Amino acid sequence: xxxxxxxxxxxxxxxxxxxxxxxxxxxxxxxxxxxxxxxxxxxxxxxxxxxxxxxxxxxxxxxxxxxxxxxxxxxxxxxxxxxxxxxxxxxxxxxxxxxxxxxxxxxxxx
Amino acid sequence: xxxxxxxxxxxxxxxxxxxxxxxxxxxxxxxxxxxxxxxxxxxxxxxxxxxxxxxxxxxxxxxxxxxxxxxxxxxxxxxxxxxxxxxxxxxxxxxxxxxxxxxxxxxxxxxx
Numbered sequence: 001x002x003x004x005x006x007x008x009x010x011x012x013x014x015x016x017x018x019x020x021x022x023x024x025x026x027x028x029x030x031x032x033x034x035x036x037x038x039x040x041x042x043x044x045x046x047x048x049x050x051x052x053x054x055x056x057x058x059x060x061x062x063x064x065x066x067x068x069x070x071x072x073x074x075x076x077x078x079x080x081x082x083x084x085x086x087x088x089x090x091x092x093x094x095x096x097x098x099x100x101x102x103x104x105x106x107x108x109x110x
Numbered sequence: 111x112x113x114x115x116x117x118x119x120x121x122x123x124x125x126x127x128x129x130x131x132x133x134x135x136x137x138x139x140x141x142x143x144x145x146x147x148x149x150x151x152x153x154x155x156x157x158x159x160x161x162x163x164x165x166x167x168x169x170x171x172x173x174x175x176x177x178x179x180x181x182x183x184x185x186x187x188x189x190x191x192x193x194x195x196x197x198x199x200x201x202x203x204x205x206x207x208x209x210x211x212x213x214x215x216x217x218x219x220x221x222x
Contacts, residue, residue, distance in 0.1 A: 004152070042215075043113075043114075043213050043214060043215040043216070044153075044201060044213040044216075045213065046210070046211070086152075086153065093208075094141075094207060094208025094209060095158070095165060095166065095208060097143070097155040097158060097166060097169075098143075098155070098211065099155070100145075100152045100153035100154070101152055102150070102151060102152040103152070103153075
């Protein structure tokens, strides 16, 4: 079954502390993995995708095929990072739909 | 370029009534998707249009939901009759080539 699991509904982290949002997936084949973010009163937007291997707003995510994980990390949290974060996957075909996890609300404490 | 536009942003209706949600994709985007997030659950795929054709409607929950995209431009999602469990946020997204979605801001539907 195709599934994305985000075990934490809420994660509270102090400003300046490291952040790790966990994501595990189940997929038969080689999926594309994404992190989407929704800031307060804004629309859902793509944060990063594993194939681009880039760092956006200080966030990185490494695909670990052995552990089927795609955890999102940032070394020093900032208050503006508070948002809802969704891990997601898709097949590589353009017709494949995106499958989302339930999301983790990240709350950065001052 | 204008983004994906959805309206209304909020809708409160009584059980048994009909509601129609609208999505205007980015101009030139042939792919249009509907997703739904029910409280406490993941964002779930509903269906995918390529131009005016339904490419994949495997996520439509039941026959009370009807999606259309006449002319391959904007899309509507009608719920008739609405039930309490239909409450949630309905997202629309569009894509030029099937990669790189742009999401709308969503419609929050509350059925009372």
